[in-house]
Amino acid sequence: MQALRYDRYGPADRLYVAEVPEPACPAGGFKLRVRAVGLNPLDWKIRAGHLALVPVFDRPPRGVGCDFAGEIVGVGGGATRHFVGQRVFGSLPPFGRQGALAEMIAVAGDQVAALPDGVGFETAAALPIAGGTAVQALEDHAQLQPGQKLLVTGAAGGVGHFAVQLGKHLGATVTAVCGPANVDFVRGLGADAVIDYTHEDFLRRNENFDVVFDAACSSDYLACRRVLVPTGVYVNTSGSAGAALRTMGAGIYARLATAQRAVALVLANRRPMWERLGRYAAAGVLRPQIAPPIGLTGVAAAQRTMETGHGRGKIVVTLP
Ligand SMILES: NC(=O)c1ccc[n+]([C@@H]2O[C@H](COP(=O)([O-])OP(=O)(O)OC[C@H]3O[C@@H](n4cnc5c(N)ncnc54)[C@H](OP(=O)(O)O)[C@@H]3O)[C@@H](O)[C@H]2O)c1
Known part of the structure; x- marks a missing residue:
């Protein structure tokens, strides 16, 4: 099968389409035919080596991409909940060598x-x-809470554009x-205001x-605290x-010295979150x-664009 590797x-020019063996169906998990993959800054940050010193990340050779949507083609022993032919979506842990940009993947x-009825593969792959x-x-x-005032930085980006939509939905x-x-x-x-x-x-x-x-991490808590109400919350995306380190330190200060809070977000990337997103x-x-979907060979150019830090909405790769 084909897979994007480095x-x-x-x-980004280290990326190439390789012919690799199909993964085995894991015990307790599933084998999937991938239909769409959503790109995230995390993908290029790993490829560029920004996380090379974090020991839990496997070193190259590696695949690319985390967020996927596709169909189940194999059910491992002991796996429950899903069946062959079912449409599903989710996100691979970013630490391992397997990337979602492959014709088949193995998932826990x-x-x-x-995938709820009426939600397409491309939409689902853009979510996780x-x-x-x-x-x-x-x-x-x-x-x-309804009636509260929310400010979102990076509001046009992958995270920010969802935050604007959700903020309005929450009132x-x-x-x-x-x-x-x-x-x-x-x-x-x-x-409401831009x-x-x-x-x-x-x-x-x-x-x-x-x-x-x-969402853009363009500021920090110490700068933002003066535009927060006394019980306000600052969250960034680490x-x-x-x-991340500045915000963790600021979070300790905020808890000890103020009624405000500062949070460096670490995503809880598991099924309960995907189910919430599917409902939304x-x-x-x-x-x-x-943006108009691309194929495997378009990923390098897409990642170069993302690396400018001025992404708009989501970029999704479709597989045949
Ligand atoms: N901790 C986690 O689990 C987690 C999860 C998801 C994302 N992240 C991180 O969150 C960040 C955003 O992710 P993303 O997917 O939204 O990235 P993205 O799609 O590339 O969007 C980034 C956005 O930031 C905006 N921006 C750049 N400079 C800005 C500034 N000075 N003020 C306001 N906006 C500015 C850009 O818009 P303009 O062109 O309009 O400037 C762009 O739309 C990335 O660093 C990503 O790695 C972390």
């Missing part, structure tokens, strides 16, 4: 959820990491921060927010080791904005 950490039983991050940030960490007033090319896009997602960060710094606004979701997609709450 043999050494480095730039708790890595997949059934970016949608899960938005849901976990706003519902679990911030516990966003918040949403202020979205993005670059000039994305103002109309973000307004179209339902944002701040073009090249014209205005939200930190200088005379306005307070109940929740700042710093987009870099520095952002089926209900039309989360509507991934997807």
